Amino acid sequence: MGSQKTKKEEQLLIQELKDSLSQSIDNEFSEAQLIQFLQANVWVVDDAKQQLMDTVNWRKEMNTDRLPVATKHNKLPLLVACRGYKYIEDANFSVQPELSESVIRIANCIGGDCFHKFDKEGHPILIDRTGYHNTKEMGNNVTTAEITNYQISANEFLNRVIMPEGCERAGKPIHSETIIFDCTNMSLWQFHMNAMYHLKAIAEIVQHYYPETLHRLFIVNAPSAFVVMFKTLAKIHVLGSNFQSVLLEYINAEDLPDFLGGKCTCKHMPGGCVPIIAQKSKDKFVATDKNDKVPTVYNSQIMEAAIHDDELCKLSPESMPSTTCYD
Ligand SMILES: [Zn+2]
Incomplete structure (x- = not known):
């Protein structure tokens, strides 16, 4: 990615960005945030500023700051299953009255997703059962607004509830995640056109408003066509069926599910490490009349309450990690 900058050159550019921002905007930014936006713009200060x-x-x-996120204290239902975190209890997705009807429809299309522990460097791991996604249903029965809201809410949850613990573990700011796409069960019909439009809309938001939030992406059990299709970027590892030793370089065996070559089984949770969402229609999640038909992830009452209630939007002050995470 272009010419490498020395630490000294980087410090100068960080200071230049800081000075330039202070003339245009009141917000305070941490050094980690400035670096994040500079990296996303190959260290071009004007572009990073923009x-x-x-x-x-x-x-x-x-x-966005007033979007509700689930924490151990506020007990809001989760959007994505979680395993092994300090500020949120282990749980699976389930139908709860606080959720909207749209998020239940989305959950029925997702093959199985779980924020599962941390990698060796303190980046949270998201494991996605990509091969089980019902992309056709996602394309036809979910609107772009609904899926976009879902993605934003999942990002906010990750940043506000899980990343702080990653910072504590790493002893430095952590703002990016490690993602594993498991292609087991994947077939060509999943490349559904409408679903691709959704994917494009999501990718645009993430690239623009959440830059540099991907630490590493592993695509495992990838069909051979896939391995060829993807460009080899340092961050992306496309692996066939012999992926175990590569994953174990970055993730401790006890933090990696056994179906991915690790030792974790999450026996204490129904569905284990990454529950596969029901494939048969009789087993699907069913919304009730409590689940408002709104494009947000939580029902209207929760969305409105969160505008004034900090408890619904962030970690409680007593559980906030030390300031070292934010410089
Ligand atoms: Zn596990």
Whole structure:
């Protein structure tokens, strides 16, 4: 990616960005945030500044800071299953009255997703049963607005509830995740056109407003066509069926599910490490009349309450990690 910068050159560019921002905007930014946006823009200060300002404006317009996120204290239901974290209890997705009807429809299309522990460097791991996604249903029965809201809420949950623990573990700011796509069960019909439009909409939001949040992506059990199709980027490892030793370089065996070559089984949870969402229609999640038909992930009452209630939006002050995570 272009010419490598020395530490000294980087420090100068960080300071230049900081000075330039202070003339245009009141917000305070951590050094980690400045670096994140500089890296996303190959260290071009003007571009990094533009993207940061766009992000601040977008967050203001969308009121993103007031989106509710599930924590151990507020007991909001999870959007994505979680295993092994301090600030959120282990749980699977289930139908709860606080959720919207749209998020239940989305959950029925997702093959199985789980935030599962941390890698060796302190980055949270998201494991995705990509091969079990019902992309056709996702394309036809879910709107772009619904899937976009879902993605934003999942990002906010990750940043506010799981990343702080990653920072504590690593002893430095952590803002990116390690993702494992397991292609087991994948077939060509999953490349459904409408689903691809959704994917494009999501990718645009993530690239623009959550830059540099991918630490590493492993695509395992990849069909051979896939291995050829993907460009070899340092961050992306496309692996066939012999992936175990590669994953174990980055993730401790006790933190990696056994079906991916590790030792974890999460026996204490129904479905184990990454529950596969029901494939048969009789086993699907069913919304009730408590689940509002709104495009947000939680029902209207929760969304409105979160505007004034900090408890619904962030970790409680007593559980906040030390400030070292944010510089
Ligand atoms: Zn596990």
